[in-house]
Amino acid sequence: TAGPTFTMLKLKGWPNAVRPLSLHRDSGSRDPLYTRSHFLLVCTSEALLFARLSLSLSLSLSLSLCTSEALFVCASLSLSLSGHQRLFCLRLSLSLSLSLSHTHTHTHTHTHTHSKNPNFLCKKGNAVSDDPGITVFRVSSPKEMACSPVEESKRYIARTQKTNQLKTFLALAIWLCVIHLVIFLLILMVFVLPFRWSLTLGAVLVTLMVIPLFEKSALAEFVSRFVCKHGPGHFPVTVVIDDKDALDPNQAYVFAVEPHAVIPLGVVGLCENTGLLPLKKLKGFASSAVFYTPILRHVWTWLGLAPAKRKLVVDSLKQGYSCVLIPGGVSEMLYMEPDREVVYLKKRFGFIRIAIEMGAPLVPTFIFGHTHIYKWWKPKGMLYNEMSRVLKFAPLLFWGMYGTPIPFPRPLYVAIGKPIELKKNPQPTQEEILEVQALFLSALQDLYDRHKADAGYKDTPLYVY
Incomplete structure (x- = not known):
């Protein structure tokens, strides 16, 4: 019978990655692209293609890291290319990744001077990470910190260094540009593309929302290490621990980090693969909305994040x-607001309740610079506020360098205070929770006041709501 014929492509080493690459009309047949049955067949094949590609990538343990990088780029492009273009993309990506693998990074091990304070002298100390993109310091009695209640010998600083610029750009693109990419694809699907292509794109996005996360795959490990190694150097990120000896590597802590800002990128300083903390088992938590977003759910899960559920x-x-x-x-x-630091904590009790129930020390943490890595515009009014609470995120317009999703290279200063020891109580009373909340708010305010000058925010007030 008259109907479409399929040109098949089988990639070497990927026996299951077979798909129809093109549809040809036989003489005398109707155009199959405009018939419902053939159109649904095309949609299904596109969805199966991405699922098979994702499975093949996650299971390719025998591939080198540079090859995994190339395959990641190739897979993200392959949905919109023809057969010959796919092969060309694969070869080009492999060549690019192999060339990048020979680019070496450099680290500075000499004495540094704080960018905001010329008298803030640091000496290289004991490293907590072997990563060449990280330099670790210990403060050598600066006069500016003479009022600090902790001993200077216990204060600890770790700072990321800039690496290869191209790799930094790629890391930021993987880490952050996915948000704008998904928004762009949704706009295309709703307003631009013909119905048949909108349905195809919708099927692909839905598939990305339900396919497994492959957290233990070689690709996940590579993406996590690549982003954590090259991304933070863009700012850079400086982690200051008031008392390093107070953090026990064998103890589980609850780090309460403020402020949130547009995207809390400074949290990367607390990620396990960044290596800035003397703790090896760390897990971050983000809004549940992130884990319903195609592509983004994979990338952020690979970075060590999980839904913020009790x-x-x-x-x-x-x-x-x-x-x-x-x-x-x-x-x-x-x-x-852009000209002040704001935290919303007076009505937040859940994190305190969990810390008391588990007997986990509560660690106040403040990230200076969060509110300045992006510019933004947000609506005002009760309707917007209620919609944000329902959606679990605040819809707003934000932009970085040259109007792109790449954030401005503003230094991020992560100040970590002394842990607040808590007595374990499986059923804490409201009075106990309020008492711990008062201790935490006082410790956070004290942490802010002691570090704001060193971070370059001496005249910026902190408002607690």
Whole structure:
């Protein structure tokens, strides 16, 4: 019978990656692209293609890291290319990744001077990471910190260094540009593309929302290490620990990080693969909306993030993981202003309750610079506030360098205070929770006041809602 014929492509080493690459009309047949049955067949084949590609990539343990990088780029492009273009893309990506693998990074091991304070002298100290993109320092009695209540010998600083610029750009693109990519694809699907292509794109996005995350795959490990190694150097990120000896590597902590800002990128300084903290088991938590977003759910899961749900946090603490939480959340974004620091904590009790129930020390953490890595515009009014709470994120317009999703290279200063020791109580009373909240707010304010001058925010006030 008359009908479409298929040109098949079988990639070497990928026996299951077979798909129809083109449809040809036989003489005398109707145009199959405009018939419902053939159109649904095309949609199904596109969805199966991406699922097979994802499975093949995640299971390709025998490939080198540079090849995994090339395959990641190739897979992201392959949906819109023809057969010969796919082969060309694969070869080009392999060549590019092999050439990048020979580019070496350099690290500075000499004495540094703080960019905001010329008297802030640091000496190289004991490293907590073997990563060449990270330099670790110990403060050598600066006069500016004479009022600090902790001993200077216990203060600890770790700072990321810039690496290869191309790799930094690729890391930021993988880490952050996915958000704008998904928005762009949704706009195309709704307003631009013909119905048949909109349905195809929709099928692909839905597939990306449900396929497994492959957290333990070689690709996941590579993406995590690549982003954590090259991304933070863009700012750079400086982590300052008031008392390093107070952090026990065998203890699980609850890091309460403020502020949230547009995207809390400074949390990368607390990621396990960044290596800036003397703790090996760390897990970050983000809004549940992130894990319903195609592509983004994979990338951020590979970076060590999980949905901010009570059960997941409790289970992680039981397994010995220190949990990185941002209690201000979406509501904090509704209050943020460019000329002041804002935290929304007076009505936040969940993170305190979990810390008391598990007996996990509560660590106040403040990230200076969060509110300046992006510019933004957000609507005002009760309707917008209620919609943000329902959606679990605040819809706003934000942009970075040259109007792109790449953030401005503003230094991020992560100040980590002394842990607040808590007595374990499986059923804490409201009075106990309020008492711990008062201790935490006082410790956070003290942490902010002691570090704001060194971070370059001496005249910026902190507002607590």
